[in-house]
Amino acid sequence: MKTLIINGSPKGRNGNTEVIIEKFIGSAKNLYQVCYVANEDPLKLAEYMKRFDAVIIVMPLYIHAMPGIMMKLIECMERTIDDGKSMGFIVQSGFRESEHSKYLKRYLTALAHKLNYTYIGTVVRGGSAGICMMPEKMNKKLFKQLQNLGEHFRLTRTFHGDIVEELAKPIRLSKGMSMLLYFLFKLGISDSIFWNGMLKKNNALDRKFDRPFA
Ligand SMILES: Cc1cc2nc3c(=O)[nH]c(=O)nc-3n(C[C@H](O)[C@H](O)[C@H](O)COP(=O)(O)O)c2cc1C
Numbered sequence: 001m002k003t004l005i006i007n008g009s010p011k012g013r014n015g016n017t018e019v020i021i022e023k024f025i026g027s028a029k030n031l032y033q034v035c036y037v038a039n040e041d042p043l044k045l046a047e048y049m050k051r052f053d054a055v056i057i058v059m060p061l062y063i064h065a066m067p068g069i070m071m072k073l074i075e076c077m078e079r080t081i082d083d084g085k086s087m088g089f090i091v092q093s094g095f096r097e098s099e100h101s102k103y104l105k106r107y108l109t110a111l112a113h114k115l116n117y118t119y120i121g122t123v124v125r126g127g128s129a130g131i132c133m134m135p136e137k138m139n140k141k142l143f144k145q146l147q148n149l150g151e152h153f154r155l156t157r158t159f160h161g162d163i164v165e166e167l168a169k170p171i172r173l174s175k176g177m178s179m180l181l182y183f184l185f186k187l188g189i190s191d192s193i194f195w196n197g198m199l200k201k202n203n204a205l206d207r208k209f210d211r212p213f214a
Helices: 016-025 042-049 068-076 098-114 136-156 161-167 175-186 192-201
Strands: 003-007 032-036 054-060 086-092 118-125
Touching (some): 003 016, 003 042, 016 032, 016 086, 016 136, 086 098, 098 118, 118 136, 118 161, 136 161
Parallel strands (some): 003 032, 003 054, 086 118
């Protein structure tokens, strides 16, 4: 029986979530069916999900929460009456500290139980904002970890605790690292160089501090 992987990114195939899924699957493409929340009707996808014994939902963290399209899908999901179905999650985010995803992780844990699925776990990974734009070799360690995570899942239907722990590092930044990043930011030597470049490219630099909802 294939495992269903749900890509919960609004960017669908063009985002970092897709890269993470690709690495998790590796060469075992025939064992998985991948669906994109961005391209599907949520009611139909929730219905389709019922055909699978195992579901892994992979999503980015957007504004400290799940993307709205994911919430819409979850609202369509029904509690299963079949015992033995399992559900796991992979949440990836931009900020380095995985702690940003802790509330979402708590929600997803409760969700799996509420839907009567065996909870496989939630893998959390920070610092993933640029992975689909970076050269492969800059993500070598991450990709190897994801590959190992996927291989272990195929053998055991579980997430390997040690790999999950490694992927979640750092959970919080140390005081020293926070200070270092603060000074680098003040000196203009930080990832803001990259993000400012993106804003310039999209003619949006002058709107950097806009507060449309304020
Ligand atoms: C609208 C929006 C909101 C975001 N909010 C957060 C956030 O609250 N915390 C965080 O760590 N990263 C945040 N990010 C960064 C994304 O989690 C990160 O770039 C992720 O890799 C995007 O995955 P995707 O390309 O598959 O959509 C946000 C990105 C966007 C576009």
